[in-house]
Amino acid sequence: MADVQVLKKRGYTLGISLGEGSYAKVKSAYSNRLKTNVAVKIINRKKAPSDFLEKFLPRELEILASLNHRNIVRAYEIFETSEGKVYMVMELGVQGDLxxxxxxxxxxxxDFSRKLFCQLSSAIxxxxxxxxxxxDLKCENLLLDKDFNLKVSDFGFSRRISYDESGRMVLxxxxxxxxxxxAPEVLQGIPYNPKVYDIWSMGVVLFVMLCGSMPYDDSNVKKMLKIQKEHRVNFPRSKSVPTECKDLIYRMLNPDVARRIEIDDIxxxxxxxxxPKGHAGSKKHHQDGPSTSKNESKEEARHVPDSENRTATKTGSESRCCEDKHGCAGPSRQANPRSAPEAKPNDYESD
Structure with missing residues (x-):
């Protein structure tokens, strides 16, 4: 049965395509029950690689169904047909990704950065x-709703923490x-605490929010790792980042995992x-987002590459295809209406 008919029977009117790959696609739809637009990720089990079906997909489905937080993309409904297709109906980030x-x-x-980062911290x-x-926390996986509230998306690499017999976390x-x-420990292949890894990624996100650029140049990972291990964080002179905020970023980007700040302390x-100092909490701010001059935004945009800018390619005006470690293309693992990153084979693995 065609996707249009399957979704129509469940009360959804199928809309435009948001991204498509070899075994999955993301489309917009209108929910008659919810009276709102949603994102629908459709996965074809017959075309998906075995490890995705055995490991990645079950984790994502189980975890998504268990989460309920205002700053996490909501999964409204997940169902499967006898023809081997999985349908994930999720909240749509109408303002796109961060x-x-x-x-x-x-x-x-x-103030707007503070608001968004507070929401991210609450979700984590x-x-x-x-x-x-x-x-897999990154700006591409953080969506904005109609009121410019942050929503964490893409739980394709998420997992539940396990503990050994003595109660110690399995790294x-x-x-x-x-x-x-x-984080540097991840880049070095050292067994790592994934909670502490999430904190590092949050530090990078906050830096990008306030500076409009990445804190490190990943075109040379060896050089980047050396800078990270020296605990060097260089803020652009053109940006006035408050001392207290620099301190927070510096503590999140600590290469010493034992000294990296924890989520409660964040x-x-x-x-x-x-x-907030006025505009960030105002009604106008929530409706329109922060105001930035055209010249300023154009200049900064040149310095904010995609986190996978050397492996990603645009397949359309608002979608990118992604490729898993087997080279099987598919859309973003979470319904992201603006971007679906493309990774080289072996970029991603999961234990």
């Missing part, structure tokens, strides 16, 4: 308390995510506790 937003608008105002605190880790051993957002940090 990367595209920053590339268009430039560096974000401090929630999943970490459930012993769930994301392992992850394989690379997950994007090099530009990856939420209590003085910068995150700061009060």
């Amino acid at each position: 990367l595209e937003f920053i590339k268009f608008r430039g560096a974000l105002p401090e 605190k929630y999943v970490h308390d459930l012993d769930v880790v994301h392992r 992850s051993k394989t690379f997950c995510g994007s090099a530009a957002y990856a 939420l209590e940090h003085s910068w995150l506790k700061g009060k």
Whole structure:
């Protein structure tokens, strides 16, 4: 049965394509029950690689169904047909992803950055308390709703933490995510605490929000790793980043995993506790987002590459195809209406 008919029977009117690959695609749809637009990810089991079906997909489905947080993309419904197709109906990030937003608008105002980062921290605190880790936090996977609230998406590399007989966390051993957002211990192939890895990625995200550029150049991973291990974080002179915020970023980007700040301390940090200064909490701000001059946004956009800019290619005006480690193309693992990153084979693995 065609997708249109399957979804129509469930009360959805199929819309435009948001991304498509060899075994999966993402489309918009209108839900008659919810009275709103949604994103539908459709996976064809007959075309998907075996390890995706045995490992990645079950984890994502189980974890998505268990999460309920205002700053995490909501899964409204997940169902499968006898023809081997999985349908994941999810919340649609109507304002697109954070990367595209920053590339268009430039560096974000401090108060707006604080608002978004507080929402991100709240979401990560929630999943970490459930012993769930994301392992692929990056601007492309952070969506914005109609009121410019942040929504964490793409749980394709997430997993539940396991513990050994003595109660110690079993460390992850394989690379997950994007090099530009990856912690040094992950890049070095050292067994790592995935919760601590998420914190590093959050530090990179906050830097990009406030500076409109990446903190490290991942075109030379060896050189980048050397800079990271020396705990060097260079802020652009053209950007006025508050001292308290620099301190928070510096503590998140600590190469010493034992000294890297934890999520509870992030939420209590003085910068995150700061009060908004007018426009960021105003009604106009929530409707229109931060205001940035065209010249400023164009200049900064040149310095905010995709985190996988050396492996990603655009397949359309608002979609990119991705490729798993077997070279089987498919759309973003979470319904992301603006971007679906493309990775080289072996870029991603999961333990």
